[in-house]
Amino acid sequence: MDPAAAGGLAIRVTRPAPEVAFIETSSSAHWECFWVAEGDHTLVVGAFDRGDRSTPEPRIHVINKPYGWDMRPASDPPTAGDDQDLLVAVWQLLSSN
Amino acid sequence: MSTSTLERTGLSRDGEPQRIWNEGDADIPAEFHELLVRMLSYHVENSANPHYTDLLTKLWDRCLRFAPDEATKGLLVKLMQQEVEHGIINAQILAGLGVDHVDRPIEQYAFRHPMETFCDLSYFHALIDRVGVYIGETWDGVPYKPLLDIATRVHKEELFHCTLGLRNLRLICKTPEGLAEANEKIHFWWPAALDMFGRSDSDFGDAYVRWGLRKKNNADLRRQYIADTRPLLVDLGIEVPPNRLNRRFL
Numbered sequence: 001m002d003p004a005a006a007g008g009l010a011i012r013v014t015r016p017a018p019e020v021a022f023i024e025t026s027s028s029a030h031w032e033c034f035w036v037a038e039g040d041h042t043l044v045v046g047a048f049d050r051g052d053r054s055t056p057e058p059r060i061h062v063i064n065k066p067y068g069w070d071m072r073p074a075s076d077p078p079t080a081g082d083d084q085d086l087l088v089a090v091w092q093l094l095s096s097n
Numbered sequence: 098m099s100t101s102t103l104e105r106t107g108l109s110r111d112g113e114p115q116r117i118w119n120e121g122d123a124d125i126p127a128e129f130h131e132l133l134v135r136m137l138s139y140h141v142e143n144s145a146n147p148h149y150t151d152l153l154t155k156l157w158d159r160c161l162r163f164a165p166d167e168a169t170k171g172l173l174v175k176l177m178q179q180e181v182e183h184g185i186i187n188a189q190i191l192a193g194l195g196v197d198h199v200d201r202p203i204e205q206y207a208f209r210h211p212m213e214t215f216c217d218l219s220y221f222h223a224l225i226d227r228v229g230v231y232i233g234e235t236w237d238g239v240p241y242k243p244l245l246d247i248a249t250r251v252h253k254e255e256l257f258h259c260t261l262g263l264r265n266l267r268l269i270c271k272t273p274e275g276l277a278e279a280n281e282k283i284h285f286w287w288p289a290a291l292d293m294f295g296r297s298d299s300d301f302g303d304a305y306v307r308w309g310l311r312k313k314n315n316a317d318l319r320r321q322y323i324a325d326t327r328p329l330l331v332d333l334g335i336e337v338p339p340n341r342l343n344r345r346f347l
Binding site for chain 1: 253267
């Protein structure tokens with residue numbers, strides 16, 4: 001089993017730099033990707049879901065960085081749990097924007 | 098006939114273009130209308146049903162009181178906001194089908210179980226909300242435009258809810274005491290989740306599939322849920338009971 005799969009949902013995260021992450025999620029019914037870049041005061045989050053009829057276009061969100069935001073993984077190397085933590089944090093961010 | 102009623106996407110089983118009906122279309126087939134109303138009236142998330150308001154009140158209380166840290170509380174609050182919105186959306190779609198009020202006690206016993214700890218709450222999100230990903234909110238193939246319009250958003254939000262539940266279970270299972278509690282409570286939550294799929298021989302399950310309201314029947318969906326979910330719990334160290342143990346519906 002894909003160790004990052006969550007109930008049919010696979011999560012893959014790459015972190016090219018401490019302040020940058022690329023997240024890909026997929027299931028049998030869904031595929032979506034996000035990228036996150038963290039500045040001193042701002043987050044930029046890109047999102048694209050090619051199967052979403054209601055929002056078929058790629059989106060860019062520029063967001064005031066939430067107080068206490070920390071996207072660095074707790075483990076080195078990052079675990080599936082670290083990836084899961086980052087995905088739910090991004091979902092939380094985007095549902096407000 | 099409006100433009101929207103002529104909208105067609107995909108193919109039906111007999112190879113004809115799939116008709117997509119819109120709110121207010123006069124020629125919605127009676128059986129399809131009846132099944133739509135039945136499905137949405139039985140759907141738990143419905144702010145036109147006062148019993149759902151009672152459930153939300155209980156869940157808000159547990160989310161605010163049981164969250165072990167402020168970050169988790171923030172995530173749970175977001176989840177709850179979405180649950181309220183899902184109820185409003187369902188009520189609005191039902192109103193478009195001519196149903197303004199539903200007074201239906203929530204039948205699934207998982208919703209009536211006392212949630213006494215963060216472990217109960219996390220199981221509720223990880224396992225019971227996850228059922229919605231399979232059976233309650235898989236509307237991307239339903240030939241009714243109001244449901245198609247919200248299908249992807251609602252489905253993704255349910256993915257957020259069950260992924261958050263799993264993340265919270267992971268926090269719990271990090272300690273020996275937490276894992277012990279999880280191993281005790283799985284004996285209620287696992288069969289309760291499997292029972293959410295209803296009886297394998299339900300006639301309505303097949304009718305839902307025939308009209309595109311679901312892609313698989315109850316038994317097939319339950320099998321898929323088990324195959325996807327059991328390994329996730331085992332991975333956390335949880336000893337999942339046999340699938341037929343303590344079940345009320347088979």
